[in-house]
Amino acid sequence: MPKPSRTPPPAGAAPLPSREGTRAALLDAATAVFVEQGYDLARVRDIAERAGANVAAINYHFGGKEALYLEVLRHQAGERIERYPFADAAQLAGAEQALRAAVTALLSRFLAEDQRAFVAKLLMRELLSPTPALRTLVADVIAPQFRQLSAIVARLLGPKADTETVTRCTLSIVSQCMFYLFARPLVEQLAPHSYDSGGPALLATHIAQFSLAALQARRRDLEAGDA
Amino acid sequence: MPKPSRTPPPAGAAPLPSREGTRAALLDAATAVFVEQGYDLARVRDIAERAGANVAAINYHFGGKEALYLEVLRHQAGERIERYPFADAAQLAGAEQALRAAVTALLSRFLAEDQRAFVAKLLMRELLSPTPALRTLVADVIAPQFRQLSAIVARLLGPKADTETVTRCTLSIVSQCMFYLFARPLVEQLAPHSYDSGGPALLATHIAQFSLAALQARRRDLEAGDA
DNA sequence: GCATGATTAAAACAATTGTTTTAAACAAGC
DNA sequence: GCTTGTTTAAAACAATTGTTTTAATCATGC
Numbered sequence: 001m002p003k004p005s006r007t008p009p010p011a012g013a014a015p016l017p018s019r020e021g022t023r024a025a026l027l028d029a030a031t032a033v034f035v036e037q038g039y040d041l042a043r044v045r046d047i048a049e050r051a052g053a054n055v056a057a058i059n060y061h062f063g064g065k066e067a068l069y070l071e072v073l074r075h076q077a078g079e080r081i082e083r084y085p086f087a088d089a090a091q092l093a094g095a096e097q098a099l100r101a102a103v104t105a106l107l108s109r110f111l112a113e114d115q116r117a118f119v120a121k122l123l124m125r126e127l128l129s130p131t132p133a134l135r136t137l138v139a140d141v142i143a144p145q146f147r148q149l150s151a152i153v154a155r156l157l158g159p160k161a162d163t164e165t166v167t168r169c170t171l172s173i174v175s176q177c178m179f180y181l182f183a184r185p186l187v188e189q190l191a192p193h194s195y196d197s198g199g200p201a202l203l204a205t206h207i208a209q210f211s212l213a214a215l216q217a218r219r220r221d222l223e224a225g226d227a
Numbered sequence: 228m229p230k231p232s233r234t235p236p237p238a239g240a241a242p243l244p245s246r247e248g249t250r251a252a253l254l255d256a257a258t259a260v261f262v263e264q265g266y267d268l269a270r271v272r273d274i275a276e277r278a279g280a281n282v283a284a285i286n287y288h289f290g291g292k293e294a295l296y297l298e299v300l301r302h303q304a305g306e307r308i309e310r311y312p313f314a315d316a317a318q319l320a321g322a323e324q325a326l327r328a329a330v331t332a333l334l335s336r337f338l339a340e341d342q343r344a345f346v347a348k349l350l351m352r353e354l355l356s357p358t359p360a361l362r363t364l365v366a367d368v369i370a371p372q373f374r375q376l377s378a379i380v381a382r383l384l385g386p387k388a389d390t391e392t393v394t395r396c397t398l399s400i401v402s403q404c405m406f407y408l409f410a411r412p413l414v415e416q417l418a419p420h421s422y423d424s425g426g427p428a429l430l431a432t433h434i435a436q437f438s439l440a441a442l443q444a445r446r447r448d449l450e451a452g453d454a
Numbered sequence: 455g456c457a458t459g460a461t462t463a464a465a466a467c468a469a470t471t472g473t474t475t476t477a478a479a480c481a482a483g484c
Numbered sequence: 485g486c487t488t489g490t491t492t493a494a495a496a497c498a499a500t501t502g503t504t505t506t507a508a509t510c511a512t513g514c
Binding site: 040041127135138142143164169171172175179180184185187190207210211213217 | 350352353357398401411416433434
């Protein structure tokens, strides 16, 4: 029983990847589709089409949709592990400057329109519908960054601050930054120009200022023995 | 062609609702399932089963899954519109106390294990996959509460604070509270005892303290003409 | 050029899902 | 008791989705 003759590639489709490129094209396409749609709504046919490949290639190269998703997370995590957002920030002379730079870096990563935001966007979806991959993603990618920010916060709070206080203050900073990513539709409705040109810079300045003031006051309390 | 004989209700199933109660049972069941699963993963068969009704009842009473979802949102919004979380908080004598009470009320609502958290949980899912209903939900339920918190913030910041500053400070407070709802799996991994007994009260105290310090510092800046 | 393994593409499959169909059962009014 | 409209339940339907099957095509090595 001969197979039907294969169709030539359509004129307007994505260029066919070279043989060794199909897997990479699928990985890229899947990343984009998972970021846009989340795992549940992402369709293997969309991914294949976007990659210029056949839907059976997903099973061939990755074993299936779920394994492809895990590979996307692993791949994005690997891309990020090599670069910590605050590496240069930690070198700054003053702890205040370090915090400003860290907040700016964190917020700009969250609000980036390109692949810099992929991990964060995938994280948002994972948080709402966790898969087993979340634990690894947090441990390998998020926690190291969190620890770096905590170190800056600890410097600002001084030697009297216990670990819990440092952690809670760090979470207060992270939450302000992350909020503008996950709650974007809400913010756009409550404060419609927040994401306009120049908006994110203003937000970063505000978050840094708000948080620095809080940390300085907490430090004073701790040193006055009021805590 | 006679229909197959109808099966008697299974012994262990949900008690069958009275005739006038099926619609209400479906609405309650749907609320729970949409909160747990989100719209996309929620299955009409699960909802029907949970309500002790037949799957065709959803179409009969609501026209379909989507219309049921919209009705759930409308219904939950209506439940909330009649009660603002800070009504009694606004009566407190001091603005500081008002803020503390507001933060406590907001966080406890977000972290409630019962229906008090339904609107917030549905909002989290809407934010990640917006439907047209989000705009109405924000306008009718969230924005009024936001305005009340803003009024407290404005009192704390004093007359020199412009609207944008008030809004951004209010968002800084809301984001800290909301974070512990949407990012729960992350927080549980980074700060594992945050949700233990007594944890939420500690968090509320921390958020209020952190935010009050920041607002007081901002007020001083404004009044010193530094802003 | 042949053999072998890798890769691809189209068709088919199996399961799932929300919706529709249809008639039975129910409730209310006369 | 009959009629009428409402409500329900089981079966069927149609569409969708990820996966599997199968053979063609390709690439490499001898």
